[in-house]
Amino acid sequence: MKIAVLKETRADETRVAISPETVKKFVGLGAEVAVQAGAGDGARFSDAEFREAGAEIRPSAADTAQSADLVIKVQRPSTEELRVFGRGARLAAILSPFDEPDSVEAYARLGVDAFALDLMPRITRAQSMDVLSSQSNLAGYKAVIDAAAYFGKALPMMMTAAGTIAPAKVFVMGAGVAGLQAIATARRLGAVVSATDVRLAAKEQVESLGATFVTVDEEAMKDAETSGGYAKEMSEDFQKRQAEFVAEHIKKQDIVITTALIPGRPAPKLISEEMVRAMRPGSVIVDLAAVQGGNVALTRPGDAIEIDGVTILGFNNVPGRLAADASSLLARNIFNFISAFWDEDKREFVVDWDDDIFKGVALTRESAVIHPAFTSDDAAPAASTEDAAEDDASASEGADDAG
Numbered sequence: 001m002k003i004a005v006l007k008e009t010r011a012d013e014t015r016v017a018i019s020p021e022t023v024k025k026f027v028g029l030g031a032e033v034a035v036q037a038g039a040g041d042g043a044r045f046s047d048a049e050f051r052e053a054g055a056e057i058r059p060s061a062a063d064t065a066q067s068a069d070l071v072i073k074v075q076r077p078s079t080e081e082l083r084v085f086g087r088g089a090r091l092a093a094i095l096s097p098f099d100e101p102d103s104v105e106a107y108a109r110l111g112v113d114a115f116a117l118d119l120m121p122r123i124t125r126a127q128s129m130d131v132l133s134s135q136s137n138l139a140g141y142k143a144v145i146d147a148a149a150y151f152g153k154a155l156p157m158m159m160t161a162a163g164t165i166a167p168a169k170v171f172v173m174g175a176g177v178a179g180l181q182a183i184a185t186a187r188r189l190g191a192v193v194s195a196t197d198v199r200l201a202a203k204e205q206v207e208s209l210g211a212t213f214v215t216v217d218e219e220a221m222k223d224a225e226t227s228g229g230y231a232k233e234m235s236e237d238f239q240k241r242q243a244e245f246v247a248e249h250i251k252k253q254d255i256v257i258t259t260a261l262i263p264g265r266p267a268p269k270l271i272s273e274e275m276v277r278a279m280r281p282g283s284v285i286v287d288l289a290a291v292q293g294g295n296v297a298l299t300r301p302g303d304a305i306e307i308d309g310v311t312i313l314g315f316n317n318v319p320g321r322l323a324a325d326a327s328s329l330l331a332r333n334i335f336n337f338i339s340a341f342w343d344e345d346k347r348e349f350v351v352d353w354d355d356d357i358f359k360g361v362a363l364t365r366e367s368a369v370i371h372p373a374f375t376s377d378d379a380a381p382a383a384s385t386e387d388a389a390e391d392d393a394s395a396s397e398g399a400d401d402a403g
Helices: 020-029 047-053 061-065 102-109 124-129 131-150 177-188 202-208 236-250 273-278 319-339 356-361
Strands: 002-005 032-036 056-058 070-075 090-094 113-116 158-160 163-165 169-173 192-196 255-258 284-287 304-307 310-313
Touching (some): 002 061, 020 032, 020 047, 020 319, 032 061, 047 056, 090 319, 102 113, 113 356, 124 319, 124 356, 131 177, 131 255, 131 319, 169 177, 177 202, 177 255, 236 273, 273 304, 273 310
Parallel strands (some): 002 032, 002 070, 032 056, 070 090, 169 255, 255 284
Antiparallel strands (some): 158 163, 304 310
């Protein structure tokens, strides 16, 4: 079986879907691995490292994908890339189908079996395959590091002969994977941290990390989580009261990190222009939902801006700002997915269409769209999540993470 790894072509994408470590593992399973030249440059994985691990280096996407049984990528392929796929090929990547539903029809039309890794079900045996979680973890960490770099003061309390420096106050909005990692990182750096989430279950997680959980109405939050562990969109009344509460709370904060994403829809606006202008000069906001329009009214996706002395960071693809680690984790997620369904005798990836994992990630099969979210006109995107990510990146294309 031949596995092809293409170089990412989308703007700001520095990651690669395979690492020298996982090349060795695939070769150990009996697979042939072809990697497009320069695919790992953004993550500092050289062609020489891939070659030494057992991969064949091909000069172009067309050469790499030629006769491939499985193509793996970080993000969904462009129209030009799809043209190099052979009919019957399989594709595994962060496909973000809710953001570009027409792409699903394109996979079917070209006879490509497409697996959207960002739709991986949240079940125990799929945890090691969860690309949104791995990328959102890094996004949450990097959000705090970026905030500290732009914040003109120290984060921890410091007692010196010249006097005491008060600790920075950090507020994290959304306690999913990215948010919890942001909380943990800010606490390790010595900040005083508070956090909020529409899921009451997040309170215990937030407090276990040493942060304070804040919300306007705990009773209203008891039914705010789906059976799949995602956050539901709250009522207009709750959102209004929460916004008023948040407006007062963030006036006292030095750093605010927002992480709320809803697959296939614009990111919910959590911080208005008035809230931004009410913050103290020198404050920093990190918007991990920038790629979907942002949680902050003034966010400029892909850029860092300053409004009345408040810096707003709207970087795209936050996991990609830690390209080496993001690629390594993503590559392991993909390997875990493929190896779980590997036939050792046939030395090939065998798809079990009745397995819950494939029911979650499979978009197309033999020129037909099969995912229930895309097979009816009234199908709606999945429930919202408070992860960044995912899974932009998220995780996929932003901190699409989430994540």
